[in-house]
Structures are given as C-alpha cells and as structure tokens.
Amino acid sequence: MNYQTPERRRALAADYAIGLMQGAARRRFEMLLLDDAALREELAQWQESLASLTEAIPEQAVPEQVWQGIQARILPQVLHLPKKNPRWMRLRLALAACAVLATLYIGFIQQRDQVRYSATLLSAEQQPALRIKAHAQYLQVEPLTLAAIGLDRSLELWAIPADGPPISLGVVPVGGKGKINLSQAQRALLDTPIALAVSLEPHGGSPTGQPTGPVLYQGQLSAL
Numbered sequence: 707m708n709y710q711t712p713e714r715r716r717a718l719a720a721d722y723a724i725g726l727m728q729g730a731a732r733r734r735f736e737m738l739l740l741d742d743a744a745l746r747e748e749l750a751q752w753q754e755s756l757a758s759l760t761e762a763i764p765e766q767a768v769p770e771q772v773w774q775g776i777q778a779r780i781l782p783q784v785l786h787l788p789k790k791n792p793r794w795m796r797l798r799l800a801l802a803a804c805a806v807l808a809t810l811y812i813g814f815i816q817q818r819d820q821v822r823y824s825a826t827l828l829s830a831e832q833q834p835a836l837r838i839k840a841h842a843q844y845l846q847v848e849p850l851t852l853a854a855i856g857l858d859r860s861l862e863l864w865a866i867p868a869d870g871p872p873i874s875l876g877v878v879p880v881g882g883k884g885k886i887n888l889s890q891a892q893r894a895l896l897d898t899p900i901a902l903a904v905s906l907e908p909h910g911g912s913p914t915g916q917p918t919g920p921v922l923y924q925g926q927l928s929a930l
Contacts, residue, residue: 715748723752821930825902826850827923835923836882836904838863840896845875849882853922855906861922862911865892866901877911878904901926 721727722735739746823840829851839846845863855861861878863886873895876886888896905912906919 715745719745719748719752723749723756821846823896823927823929825925825927827902827904827925829853829923836878838902838925838927840927842893844888845886847878847882847884847886852882858909859919860907860909860911861904862907862917864903864905864917865895865927866903866924867895868899872903872917874912874915875902877907896927 718727718735722732727735739749821839821841825838825840826834827836827838829835834850835852837848837850839848847863852861861882863875863878864872865875866872873892875888875892875895879885901924903917903921903924905917905921907917908919912918
C-alpha cells in the first residue's frame, strides 16, 4: 500500500486519532510513525483538533418552556371527550331494556307453544285418520284419511279418562284441519292418562254432553 500520498497519510492519521484503526493496521501505522516525522506531525494536528471536542461544555439553564414541553410529552394525556346527553343515555338504556324484555317474552311464548302431547287416531280398520298435537292452550288438528261427512254433521273430539265418562274437547274443524281452543279444565285434563276418540254428531256437536253417534276414530294421547 502506498503510504506517501498526502490524502492517504491524512486519512490514516485521522483514523488512528479517532480510534477507528484496529489490529494489524494499527500496529503497522505505529511502526511508520517511528521513522516518519511528517506523519507524526500530521497525527499531532489531528489529535489537537479532536482534543477541543472533549472540553467540558459550560452548563446553561434550561428555559422554563422547554421543561413544560417535555412534561407535556411524558405525562399522561387527558382526553377531553364531549359530555354525553343524560336524556339520550336514558333513552338508550330504556331501548336496551325493552329489547331484553322482548327477547325473554318471545322465548316464553315459544316455550309455552311447544307441543306437549300427541296422538294419532285410527279408524276401525286401523288406518291413521287424524293427528292431534296438544299445545299449552290449544289442540292442533291435522287430517290424514278422514271419511267424508254431510254438512249436517260434525266430528266431536272426546277425552276418555281411565275412570270416568267421556269429556268433550270440542268440535273438529271442518275438513279436519285447524285449532281447538282449550279451557282451563280441559288443559288440566291433558295432564292425566286419557285416550281420545272422535264421534259423529249432529252439526255443532252433541246436544247431550255425551257421545250420541258412532265412534269413528280413537287413539292414546302420549307425552313427548
């Protein structure tokens, strides 16, 4: 390497003075210094220039606004949120409460409307004729293979207790499809072991409160 160019000598002296020169390169440069007075002078100039950088800097008071700026950046920030209108808060709470009550009410209604009992009534030939589904407040009636009857006749549904006379549950809707609403006494009757039967009666139902015509269909009511 050519150590005689001014630019190269100046760069080497600067690296040595700053402390960037390490290992074998530093040892070679120190060997050059032993026989090169001009290089030693170059190094001395660099060391003198750098020495001024290590002189103590006189203390100066920090302006108050500088401290205030520092504190503003490091202290917890307070968010200035707009004040909420109490009337709107009350309205939102009321709407939320109504939504909860509506959900509970719908769930209650759906639970009450679940099918509790069912029965499939058979004809004398053991053919499915009528399907009965008992809800909490009413019976859902669905025809399967009903025989045709005259307009002056009605089908009446009866509950047959294990130890008592038949009790009317109402007239089957025309065509065999629809609802039969239940009274409180009729609803309580469904919670006891009963069979169901359908008789052929005059239009509007039995005039005596007991079956007067032939029993066309019957079956057992079963809990689900």
